[in-house]
Amino acid sequence: MIRTVIIRITFFFTLGLIAISCQEEQKKRIPMPSTDLSKASLIPKPLKMVPTNSAFALDQFTAIYTPKSATGFEEVAHFLADKLKAKTALDIPVNGQNSNTIERIIYINQSDSLELDGAEAYQLYINQDSIILNANTAEGAFRGIQTLRQLVPHESNDTLAAQKIWPVPSGKIIDNPNFSYRGSMLDVARHFFSVEDVKKYIDLLSYYKINILHLHLSDDQGWRIEIKSWPRLTEIGGSTEVGGESGGYYTQEDYKEIVRYAAERYMTIIPEIDMPGHTNAASVSYPFLNGNGKTPKLYEGMRVGFSTFDTRKDTVYAFIDDVVREISEMTPGPYFHMGGDESHVTKKNDYIYFVNKVEKIVQKYGKRMIGWDEIANADIDSTSISQWWASEENARKAVEKNMKVILSPAKKAYLDMQYDSLSKLGLHWAAYIPVDTAYQWTPEEYGIPMENILGVEAPLWSETISNIDELEYLAFPRIIGYSELSWSTSENRDWDNYKIRLAEQAPFLDRMNVKYYPSPLIDWKQSRFSYKTIEKD
Numbered sequence: 001m002i003r004t005v006i007i008r009i010t011f012f013f014t015l016g017l018i019a020i021s022c023q024e025e026q027k028k029r030i031p032m033p034s035t036d037l038s039k040a041s042l043i044p045k046p047l048k049m050v051p052t053n054s055a056f057a058l059d060q061f062t063a064i065y066t067p068k069s070a071t072g073f074e075e076v077a078h079f080l081a082d083k084l085k086a087k088t089a090l091d092i093p094v095n096g097q098n099s100n101t102i103e104r105i106i107y108i109n110q111s112d113s114l115e116l117d118g119a120e121a122y123q124l125y126i127n128q129d130s131i132i133l134n135a136n137t138a139e140g141a142f143r144g145i146q147t148l149r150q151l152v153p154h155e156s157n158d159t160l161a162a163q164k165i166w167p168v169p170s171g172k173i174i175d176n177p178n179f180s181y182r183g184s185m186l187d188v189a190r191h192f193f194s195v196e197d198v199k200k201y202i203d204l205l206s207y208y209k210i211n212i213l214h215l216h217l218s219d220d221q222g223w224r225i226e227i228k229s230w231p232r233l234t235e236i237g238g239s240t241e242v243g244g245e246s247g248g249y250y251t252q253e254d255y256k257e258i259v260r261y262a263a264e265r266y267m268t269i270i271p272e273i274d275m276p277g278h279t280n281a282a283s284v285s286y287p288f289l290n291g292n293g294k295t296p297k298l299y300e301g302m303r304v305g306f307s308t309f310d311t312r313k314d315t316v317y318a319f320i321d322d323v324v325r326e327i328s329e330m331t332p333g334p335y336f337h338m339g340g341d342e343s344h345v346t347k348k349n350d351y352i353y354f355v356n357k358v359e360k361i362v363q364k365y366g367k368r369m370i371g372w373d374e375i376a377n378a379d380i381d382s383t384s385i386s387q388w389w390a391s392e393e394n395a396r397k398a399v400e401k402n403m404k405v406i407l408s409p410a411k412k413a414y415l416d417m418q419y420d421s422l423s424k425l426g427l428h429w430a431a432y433i434p435v436d437t438a439y440q441w442t443p444e445e446y447g448i449p450m451e452n453i454l455g456v457e458a459p460l461w462s463e464t465i466s467n468i469d470e471l472e473y474l475a476f477p478r479i480i481g482y483s484e485l486s487w488s489t490s491e492n493r494d495w496d497n498y499k500i501r502l503a504e505q506a507p508f509l510d511r512m513n514v515k516y517y518p519s520p521l522i523d524w525k526q527s528r529f530s531y532k533t534i535e536k537d
């Protein structure tokens with residue numbers, strides 16, 4: 001094994017120094033406890049794992065190397081070093097020159113192997129002396145380092161060596177996601193969440209390999225994104241929220257910072273401007289948008305389905321053109337979400353006319369349109385994407401149009417549904433969704449052909465939550481299960497096995513100060529937060 005390592009390293013570096021230190025390392029090898037990779041609490045579960053029942057000793061003599069010429073790999077290596085430092089306090093050098101003290105290496109390797117099929121695929125070879133992470137792209141390497149982070153134990157093992165070591169179970173992991181779209185949605189319109197809150201959510205999601213964050217940026221109760229050509233949207237439309245608190249909005253600089261932070265984690269931001277319904281905040285700001293001739297008032301309640309744009313006015317489309325243009329210019333990802341749900345006071349023909357027109361605007365700015373499942377009633381083309389949340393009839397229409405479908409069935413995947421009848425936060429109009437129900441379904445079971453399924457997204461509507469603790473309470477732990485539903489194959493998913501791995505997430509969630517719901521279905525490894533701390537009386 002050590003020979004293979006040396007050959008691989010010298011292939012990429014002229015670092016005879018490392019080869020020497022690896023040979024020296026044989027002398028210094030620390031006796032390792034046998035650790036079993038197949039028992040590691042990885043979520044989402046990788047495609048294939050082959051344990052070799054030994055361990056890599058992560059310690060102060062470990063270094064990370066990457067090929068400097070491979071785009072993005074060095075940044076991924078630094079990201080790993082930062083996270084390992086936060087977990088272990090070890091200062092692990094990246095592409096350092098001083099190899100005299102290095103005994104073991106983590107090598108993040110750009111590989112063109114055909115076995116690495118897909119941008120997010122990676123292979124991990126964990127030996128006693130080395131960890132080799134192979135990926136075709138930096139994105140694949142980024143997914144791979146999440147697996148490695150999860151394999152590093154939370155506590156060091158101080159009994160085997162003079163210095164602290166963190167034994168990483170040895171073996172081989174071959175991994176690739178089942179679906180390329182693995183997302184969550186955050187409703188920042190009903191209640192506003194700060195840039196810092198969104199960044200924390202992004203950090204947590206990316207640890208579980210979720211690669212999409214859909215931001216619901218406008219609704220009846222609030223408009224949350226600065227549009228320079230229409231400033232009253234945020235001045236007026238952003239001034240309140242459900243319950244009449246102060247509201248808020250992202251400046252364009254804030255939004256760009258969220259996009260940048262997500263991109264650093266290989267996560268795509270999808271902006272949603274919900275229309276023609278769910279538009280009261282826009283119409284309060286600019287009353288000409290409203291089809292009923294009345295000047296609406298700011299709305300702080302929770303009703304839906306009462307607002308609409310005037311779908312037959314050219315000035316409405318000039319407005320939408322500006323909004324889509326300004327947001328698209330700040331959004332490197334390929335998608336723009338136009339909402340399209342619950343437009344109960346828009347006539348059917350007007351709705352179809354509207355969605356058709358908006359699709360053309362979205363395409364003009366180089367984006368692919370996504371809309372809630374109702375949009376399949378319009379004459380849109382197969383490049384647009386339907387987000388299925390409620391109507392099986394609409395899902396069938398989307399498939400007939402050969403559209404891709406994102407699965408967000410409200411009865412299974414809505415993060416704002418209450419866990420049970422005791423939950424104070426959340427709603428239950430679709431269902432109560434305990435942690436097992438959230439996990440035990442398959443994207444394939446809804447009769448939508450596999451080739452039409454883009455992936456899974458778990459939306460978190462925010463009518464009943466107004467701060468990060470409450471957000472975390474509804475999202476965690478269920479979002480962790482949705483990550484496995486969208487990454488792992490159905491053969492690799494099993495509730496009894498999953499709930500043991502989920503219990504082991506408690507130390508990570510605690511370290512990240514996540515106020516998760518400590519579901520009684522799970523035998524949590526440890527839990528700092530009691531059920532009561534977050535419940536509202």
Ligand code: ACM
Pocket residue numbers: 341342372389
């Ligand atoms: C929705 O829940 N109105 C998409």
